[in-house]
Amino acid sequence: MEPRLAACISHGAIWDIHARWKVRDDSHGLAGHMTWVFGAKNMAEATEIAKPFTLDGVLEHMKCPYLIIHGGHDVLGVEAVRTVYDYAVRHGVKATLRLTTEEETGAEHCQHDNPTLGQELMLDWLADVFDIDQAALAFTPG
Numbered sequence: 282m283e284p285r286l287a288a289c290i291s292h293g294a295i296w297d298i299h300a301r302w303k304v305r306d307d308s309h310g311l312a313g314h315m316t317w318v319f320g321a322k323n324m325a326e327a328t329e330i331a332k333p334f335t336l337d338g339v340l341e342h343m344k345c346p347y348l349i350i351h352g353g354h355d356v357l358g359v360e361a362v363r364t365v366y367d368y369a370v371r372h373g374v375k376a377t378l379r380l381t382t383e384e385e386t387g388a389e390h391c392q393h394d395n396p397t398l399g400q401e402l403m404l405d406w407l408a409d410v411f412d413i414d415q416a417a418l419a420f421t422p423g
Contacts, residue, residue: 282342288410290348290403293355293391294365298334301361302327336365341372348406350399353380354388377406 295301302315305324309315312324321327340347347369351362359380369376379402381387385395392399408415 282339284344286345288346288348288407289343290350290406291362291365292399292403293351293357294336294349294362295357296336296361296364296368298331299328300335301357302331336368340365340369340374343369343374345375346410347374347376348379348403349376350379350381350392350402350406352388352390352392352394353382355390357390379406 302324305312305315305328307316307324309324315321315327316323319327319330321330349362349366349369351359353359355362362378362380366376366378381392381395381398381402385398386392387395387398387402405415407413
């Protein structure tokens with residue numbers, strides 16, 4: 282919603298944090314992380330705090346190009362990322378969805394199996410958005 286932003290990237294998009302985590306309890310592998318992020322005592326409290334963390338009613342205010350990059354074999358699945366993308370496009374956002382595949386590597390969550398690929402894809406997209414000639418930048422006359 283910040284009008285000064287010229288581009289936005291979701292590196293693994295989650296549509297609704299509360300809906301995603303409300304069925305998880307303190308035995309979940311990411312419970313420690315989730316409770317730490319939200320400053321909560323347990324997962325039940327963390328998911329209650331997370332209720333407002335949804336993209337519903339938010340994405341339609343986005344005015345800049347939007348890249349959603351997500352592992353095609355992400356442990357979190359791809360359903361939520363498709364929801365994010367479809368919603369953004371339906372509301373007029375210039376969105377790009379890039380699912381990385383097992384064949385190219387980078388198919389895991391946030392391209393943990395090849396983070397360089399994720400970084401390259403994001404930077405290439407930004408170069409395209411801002412019409413940056415990367416070849417010209419790479420050449421330094423001696």
